Amino acid sequence: MFTGGWKTSINQETAFSCSSSTDDDIIASCLWEWGSVFSDTNSSTSITWPNIGTYQVNLTVVDNSGNSATTTAIVVVDDSSIPSLNQQSIEQLPSSTIEGESLTLSIDAIDAYDQSYQLIYHWDLNPNSDSDANGDPTDDPDFIGSSVDVEFEQGGRKDIVVTVFDQSGNSDSHAFSINVDNAAEPTSAIGLVMVAMFVGLVTISVAMIGFRRWQAGLAVQLLQGRGLSEAEAKQHIAMVKQRKKIPLFADASVIAGLDSGQQIVTSEQKSQQRQDAEYASIYGNSSNQTQTSETFAPRTNTYAPSGFAPIQNQYGMGTQSAAADAMAMFAEEENEEIIETNKQEGVIEKVTKVISGGVELPHQVKAQIDVNDAVEDQQSSIEATDTTADNQNVQQVSCPLCSSNFEIAIPDVDEAIVECPTCNQDFKLRFD
Numbered sequence: 001m002f003t004g005g006w007k008t009s010i011n012q013e014t015a016f017s018c019s020s021s022t023d024d025d026i027i028a029s030c031l032w033e034w035g036s037v038f039s040d041t042n043s044s045t046s047i048t049w050p051n052i053g054t055y056q057v058n059l060t061v062v063d064n065s066g067n068s069a070t071t072t073a074i075v076v077v078d079d080s081s082i083p084s085l086n087q088q089s090i091e092q093l094p095s096s097t098i099e100g101e102s103l104t105l106s107i108d109a110i111d112a113y114d115q116s117y118q119l120i121y122h123w124d125l126n127p128n129s130d131s132d133a134n135g136d137p138t139d140d141p142d143f144i145g146s147s148v149d150v151e152f153e154q155g156g157r158k159d160i161v162v163t164v165f166d167q168s169g170n171s172d173s174h175a176f177s178i179n180v181d182n183a184a185e186p187t188s189a190i191g192l193v194m195v196a197m198f199v200g201l202v203t204i205s206v207a208m209i210g211f212r213r214w215q216a217g218l219a220v221q222l223l224q225g226r227g228l229s230e231a232e233a234k235q236h237i238a239m240v241k242q243r244k245k246i247p248l249f250a251d252a253s254v255i256a257g258l259d260s261g262q263q264i265v266t267s268e269q270k271s272q273q274r275q276d277a278e279y280a281s282i283y284g285n286s287s288n289q290t291q292t293s294e295t296f297a298p299r300t301n302t303y304a305p306s307g308f309a310p311i312q313n314q315y316g317m318g319t320q321s322a323a324a325d326a327m328a329m330f331a332e333e334e335n336e337e338i339i340e341t342n343k344q345e346g347v348i349e350k351v352t353k354v355i356s357g358g359v360e361l362p363h364q365v366k367a368q369i370d371v372n373d374a375v376e377d378q379q380s381s382i383e384a385t386d387t388t389a390d391n392q393n394v395q396q397v398s399c400p401l402c403s404s405n406f407e408i409a410i411p412d413v414d415e416a417i418v419e420c421p422t423c424n425q426d427f428k429l430r431f432d
Contacts, residue, residue, distance in 0.1 A: 005074030010052055010113075014075070016059070017044035023063040031060040034075075049077040052113075052168055078168030081112035083119055085164055085172050096179045099155045106147040109164040109172060120165040121146050127161045127175065138173065139163040155182040208248065218252035227266045236264070401425045 008014045018030035032039040032047075034057045039045045049055060055075045062068045089107045097103040109119055123143035130137035138161040143150060152158055158180055163173040216237065223233035233256075240246070240257035253259050265273075393410040397418065404422040408429075415430045 005076060006057075007076045007078070008049070009080050010077055011048060011050055013046050013048045015044060015046045016057060016073075018059055018061055019043050021059075021061045021069075023061070023067075025063050025065065027061050028064045029062045031062070033058040033060070047075075049075070052078045079113040079166070079170070080168075081114075081166070082170045083109045083111040083114065083164045083166045083172050085109045085162070085174050090174055090176075093176055094178060095176075096181065097152065098181050099152050099183050101183075102149050102151050103178070104147065104149050105143075105160075105162070107162055107164075107174075108146055111166045111170075113168075114166040118167055119146075120144070122163045122165070123148055123150070124161045124163070125150065125158065127159055138175070139171070152178075152180045155180045211249065215250065215252045215255055219256035222252055222256045222258065223264065226264045227269075228264065229267075232267060395431075397429065399423065399425070400427055 006014065016032060018027070018032075021027050021030065029040060030043060032045045034047055034055060037047075047057065053076075055077060057073045057075055058070060059073070060068055060070045086108045093105065093107065094103060105123060107121065108116065109121075110116070111119060121144065122139050122141040123145075124138055124140040125142045126140070127138040129140070131140040131142070156179075158178045159175065160178065161173055161175045163171050165171045219237055220230060220233045223236055224230060228236060236257065237255055240255070243257075246255055258264075394407045395410055396405060396407050398405050399420040399422065402420060402423040402425070404420065406421055408418060410431060413431070415428060417426050418429045419426050
C-alpha cells in the first residue's frame with residue numbers, strides 16, 4: 001500500500017479481502033468491481049493488471065437485511081525495470097565551451113519495458129539546489145529532452161547532472177562537468193586598422209624589394225650587352241650607387257648608370273688605354289710632330305709567321321713620328337760594329353748590328369717595316385753558324401731583297417729590324 005492507495009507491478013497478482021468489514025449483525029456478501037470486471041466472492045479476490053497505470057477498485061458489502069456500504073481503493077501499477085543511459089553517448093558529452101556560445105548536450109537511454117519516446121530526460125545545471133522541491137536537488141528539470149541547447153554567461157567550471165525517467169518513475173543519472181572559457185575581448189576598430197596597415201606595409205616592402213632586385217638583374221644584363229662581364233657589371237653598379245643616390249623605384253637604365261650618358265669601358269679597353277698612355281709617355285703624343293716619312297711608314301706584314309702576326313692597333317701620328325725618329329737614330333749607328341766574314345771563302349763581309357737594339361717598337365711600325373711590296377710573300381731564311389767574333393754569337397743571314405749574304409751578332413731579343421749592308425734596306429729577322 002501507499003498513502004491513499006495501493007501500488008503493484010504489472011502482471012503481478014494482488015489479493016484483496018473484505019474480512020475487516022463489520023456489521024451489527026453479519027456481513028452477508030462482498031462485491032468487488034474494477035473497471036468492467038465484477039466479482040461476488042464472499043471475503044477476498046485477486047486481481048492482475050498487464051499494463052502500468054492507475055486503477056480504481058470498488059468494494060460493496062451487504063448484510064442480511066439488505067443494507068450495503070461501498071468503499072474505493074486506488075491501485076497504481078508500474079514496472080520494476082530501470083532505464084539505463086547509453087555509455088557511448090555519455091563519452092560524447094562535451095567537456096569545454098566558451099561563454100556566450102551555444103552548446104548542444106545530447107544523450108539517450110534504453111528501458112526493458114518503456115519505449116525510447118516514453119523516457120523523460122532532466123538536465124540539472126545547478127545540482128546543489130532543489131528547485132522542484134521533490135527532495136532530490138540533482139534531478140531538477142532545468143532543461144528537458146534527450147538533446148538540449150545551453151549557453152553559459154560566465155566562465156568557470158559548470159557541474160551538470162542528467163537524469164532519465166521511465167513511466168514508472170524509475171531513473172538513471174550521470175554527473176559531469178564543463179569548463180567554460182572566457183570569451184576573447186572584441187577587437188577594436190583601431191586594432192583592425194593597425195593590422196591592415198601592417199599587412200599593407202609588409203606587402204609593399206616585399207613588392208619594393210622584388211622590383212628592385214628585378215631591375216638590378218636587368219641592369220646587369222644591359223651592362224653585359226655592352227661587353228662587361230657579370231662581375232664587372234656588378235662592380236659598375238656598385239660604383240654608380242656610390243656616386244649618386246638611386247631612387248627607390250629606379251629602372252634598370254638608371255641603376256646601370258646609362259641615363260647619364262656615362263661611357264661603359266670593359267677591362268680590355270681599360271688595359272688598352274693604359275698601354276696607349278704608356279706609349280704616349282715614351283714617344284709623346286703631340287700633334288705638331290713631323291709625320292714619319294714614307295720609307296718608315298708602317299705596312300701590313302703579309303708574310304710574317306703567325307707567331308709575329310701584328311696586332312692591328314690604331315696609334316696617333318705623334319706615336320708613329322716618334323717611332324720613325326727612333327729608326328733614324330738606329331740607322332746612324334749601324335756601321336759601328338764590323339764582324340769578320342765567312343772564313344771558308346776568305347772574304348771579309350760586313351757584320352751589321354741589329355738596328356732595334358732590343359727596343360720594343362709599336363706593332364704597326366714593326367709590322368709594316370719588314371719588306372717592300374715586291375717581296376711580301378718571301379720569308380727571310382736564316383742559317384745558323386758556329387762562328388764567333390769578339391766573344392759574340394754570329395749568324396749568317398741572306399737578304400730577302402738582294403739575296404746578298406752577311407753576318408750579324410745575335411742580340412738578346414727574339415726578333416729585330418736588320419739593315420742589309422749591300423742594298424741598305426731594312427727587314428725584320430726572327431731568332432729561334
